[in-house]
Amino acid sequence: MRSFFCALSRNRSGMAGFILLVVLLLLALFGPWLGLMPPTKSNLLMRMQPPTWSGLFSPGPHPFGTDELGRDVLSRIIYGSRITLTIAFIAVVLGGMVGVLFGIVAGYRGGMVDRLLMRVVDIQLALPLMLLALLIVAAFGPSIQNLILVLALTSWIRYARIIRGQVLSLREQEFILSAHAIGASGWRIMWRHILPNVLTPALVVATLELARLIIMDAALSFLGLGVQPPNPSWGRMLADGRVYISSAWWIVTFPGLAILFTVLSVNLLGDWLRDYFDPKLRTQR
Template sequence: MKQSIAAENAWTGRRRFAFFPLRLGLRRLPVSDGFFYAALLIVAFIVVCALIPSWIAPYAPTDMRTDEILQPPGAKHWFGTDYFGRDVLSLVIHGSRDSLLIALASVLIGGLSGGLVGSLSAYIGGVVDKAVMRVVDVLMTIPSLLLALAIAAALGPSLFNIVLSVSIAAVPRYARVMRGQVLAVKGRPFVTAAHSIGSSHARIFVRHVLPNSLSPLLVMATIGIASSILVASSLSFLGLGVLREIPDWGTLLSQGRGYITVAWWIATFPGLAITTLVLTINLIGDQLRDILDPKRSR
């Protein structure tokens, strides 16, 4: 009888803690917050541009017109043209695909890897936790951009290598956040009750600990997209980005820096695209943090 009550309390506590913040947080969406919904619309538009760029871009990104080289922004070319006569707006729209792909893939790989390492380290504890955290501490002493730059320089410029370098640079941050959350969750009463009824460590970890530890990781992953975009753009700016016929935003920014005094629009509009996407994702991440925070949801 006592074991049944303990099991029921364990499940009830886990269920309430895991879904209560999200359920009440969705009800607390900022109905009158225009900035939040404007950020959602901007991000949605950029995603659509990345998915179907040829439907939105007014010109092909490889369309070179020698009679329209370095044309300033106007009615025909809203963002002007570059030194090859290509439409800068079309380049920015087509370049969003690689920029978003790098950001999402690096956050997915880095978040899953770092979250798994941090959660397992905290749940196992002891010597394993100390050893893993010392390695994480060493990696955290190196700036993310510098670590990604070193990895990308060693592997060479390519889409896979830049995703791998940005992902590895983000792993220590995710591991730290997930470790702290798991340490806080595994001491809660519903986890103790699950231990008392003889549940295996694997079941407790998967069914009780992980579901109650994912909220901070989701928020950090959202904000991490913005950081990944900045790191990837910085690598492309330094010449270690994706070598393709259609450049990403960082490469466009790097290519336009030599013309900043005679054709400011070549570098300005890709830079504004990066700034806009990073700002809107940060706004969404801040709101998501409020939604998933149990203290704010009460």
């Protein structure tokens, strides 16, 4: 663990992504204790108030301004981060569980099982993921639960392809052949010997998938198929504020920046993790 953080500290982009992501997570976790206004509280007398700052480090009552209903934009961004990140994290975990399972079984069993499972992956890859998500959400209705399932459904295929490739090389290793020789069952080999060795690439995929799912969550919410009002959502904030962009730029600018910095931090950290766990690059460090 110490060597991990030492290596991270030597990489500026990876460290910047890590610090930014930690800050965002802390804001999402401890936002309710910051004394912010309730994110759903409206005040039409304060609608579309610009950001107020009495000094560089002295924010006013509405540092990011208010929206068309007089709700505090900063409060909605922080509370919205809890919803957005929770949805993305759960979808990443669910997609990872399914994808890793598919990849391990396909790579280890081979033959007809491999061909059948990979055809399922190929069929889904041939479908536009956003169109698939739109069809599913439109058919079953917009809700947080359906949104999580849709995002997980569009995520598992990337795990499956990468994990399968890892397993194809692992199953020819001596420790796998030795387990075969002593009579270990196929399931025992997959879960006791192969699974621990594919968790690292799965972690890298999960990090990069997290950024993609945050964008997809925002896109679906922007189209009205994600998180529903009055719950705050970054994508929904963009949709509600786009008609006021010329007169109240802050309504869409700050949620857009929240998406930008979150995705940027996750991608920076994910790129560094991919390089860190790459055996070829590790031998060069």
